Amino acid sequence: MELHNVTCDSFKISWIMETRGQDRITHYFVDLNKKEDKSSNKFKHMDVPTKLVAKAVPLPMMVRGHWFLSPRTEYTVAVQTATKQPDGEYAVSAWSEIVEFCTADYSTVQLKQLLLKAEAIAGRTLPFTVFYRNQQREYFQDAQCCRMLPSVKDNSGSHGSPISGKLEGIFFSCNTEFNTGRPPQDSPYGPHRFQIQADLLFNQNTNIYFGDFYCMYTSYHYVIVVLAPSGSKGDIFCRGKLPALDRSSNCFLSCSEEEDGSLSFRHAQDVILEVIYTEPVDLSLGTVSQISGHQLMSLSTLNAKKDPSCKVCNISVGR
Numbered sequence: 001m002e003l004h005n006v007t008c009d010s011f012k013i014s015w016i017m018e019t020r021g022q023d024r025i026t027h028y029f030v031d032l033n034k035k036e037d038k039s040s041n042k043f044k045h046m047d048v049p050t051k052l053v054a055k056a057v058p059l060p061m062m063v064r065g066h067w068f069l070s071p072r073t074e075y076t077v078a079v080q081t082a083t084k085q086p087d088g089e090y091a092v093s094a095w096s097e098i099v100e101f102c103t104a105d106y107s108t109v110q111l112k113q114l115l116l117k118a119e120a121i122a123g124r125t126l127p128f129t130v131f132y133r134n135q136q137r138e139y140f141q142d143a144q145c146c147r148m149l150p151s152v153k154d155n156s157g158s159h160g161s162p163i164s165g166k167l168e169g170i171f172f173s174c175n176t177e178f179n180t181g182r183p184p185q186d187s188p189y190g191p192h193r194f195q196i197q198a199d200l201l202f203n204q205n206t207n208i209y210f211g212d213f214y215c216m217y218t219s220y221h222y223v224i225v226v227l228a229p230s231g232s233k234g235d236i237f238c239r240g241k242l243p244a245l246d247r248s249s250n251c252f253l254s255c256s257e258e259e260d261g262s263l264s265f266r267h268a269q270d271v272i273l274e275v276i277y278t279e280p281v282d283l284s285l286g287t288v289s290q291i292s293g294h295q296l297m298s299l300s301t302l303n304a305k306k307d308p309s310c311k312v313c314n315i316s317v318g319r
């Protein structure tokens with residue numbers, strides 16, 4: 001048995017059958033199970049086809065939708081056939097060998113669907129001037145050669161996002177308080193804050209990509225955008241995997257050139273932006289100081305699971 005064209009929510013399946021009686025095959029039984037752990041590799045009711053019963057069609061056949069396959073998820077699959085005998089009875093073959101496979105990440109098609117949903121709620125924009133990153137004091141004291149280095153993104157957000165567990169970067173925020181126009185004094189990530197002028201990370205030499213849109217069983221939503229200097233390792237990773245955004249006119253994070261040549265910046269007001277910058281950042285380019293607010297750990301998105309039932313930020317394929 002062979003699988004082909006595995007996507008985030010579908011795959012094609014084909015297998016070799018005995019030539020004798022092949023023209024009398026009327027149905028395929030396809031038994032598919034999510035692989036819960038590495039040792040789980042058995043089907044429930046092996047003698048009874050409990051999953052999909054498909055009429056015989058030319059192989060390879062496409063399997064999708066019926067089980068609402070999730071992206072980046074391990075499954076096991078096996079098949080058997082039913083053949084109509086001359087006396088009108090049916091003969092059912094033995095189950096094939098069990099094949100393990102893993103579905104793919106969201107493609108740009110699915111990410112564009114997610115992008116449209118995010119754009120629908122992004123709302124108005126507010127001006128800002130700095131990116132900032134909160135951590136414990138030790139993080140900045142231990143920074144290698146006084147630089148913050150990219151690390152692999154965790155598995156928070158949409159299960160199918162191609163940046164989770166793969167893209168290397170540094171998380172920054174740029175959200176501001178409506179009444180002050182300044183970054184909030186509270187943070188879930190630590191009492192010490194590094195601030196850097198926005199134009200040092202986001203300028204005419206920076207490409208911007210849409211990475212994810214999700215919520216964590218709350219009323220507010222998160223949007224992840226990626227800032228990658230043109231031609232950098234991060235930029236090469238994002239090309240072809242993530243939808244590119246217009247630097248000056250997207251509704252999440254924009255950078256516009258004014259008449260005097262200066263740059264102005266705006267961020268979406270109605271979503272919480274998480275910005276991933278893909279290159280190392282020298283601490284000497286900004287300042288580190290202690291914030292006066294609290295550590296609101298409940299707002300942390302570290303390995304946070306996306307709410308699969310939210311109609312605002314889920315698309316029809318997978319979770």
